[in-house]
Amino acid sequence: xxxxxxxxxxxxxxxxxxxxxxxxxxxxxxxxxxxxxxxxxxxxxxxxxxxxxxxxxxxxxxxxxxxxxxxxxxxxxxxxxx
Numbered sequence: 692x693x694x695x696x697x698x699x700x701x702x703x704x705x706x707x708x709x710x711x712x713x714x715x716x717x718x719x720x721x722x723x724x725x726x727x728x729x730x731x732x733x734x735x736x737x738x739x740x741x742x743x744x745x746x747x748x749x750x751x752x753x754x755x756x757x758x759x760x761x762x763x764x765x766x767x768x769x770x771x772x773x
């Protein structure tokens with residue numbers, strides 16, 4: 692480095708170095724973990740007979756929220772790969 696030179700980096704430069712395949716692999720792993728967790732929750736709710744309006748609301752919010760999150764992650768991954 693020469694005298695007086697400033698070393699800097701930007702967040703955009705770091706993000707630009709991430710391969711698209713890593714993003715898709717991360718999305719697949721996240722989806723698999725979310726599905727496993729969702730199946731575990733449904734199994735326990737059914738096993739312990741947790742049937743109530745609160746449980747139904749929780750189940751609906753969880754699965755709709757998870758679906759929205761996964762769709763948005765997929766859309767942003769597609770946009771990033773363009």
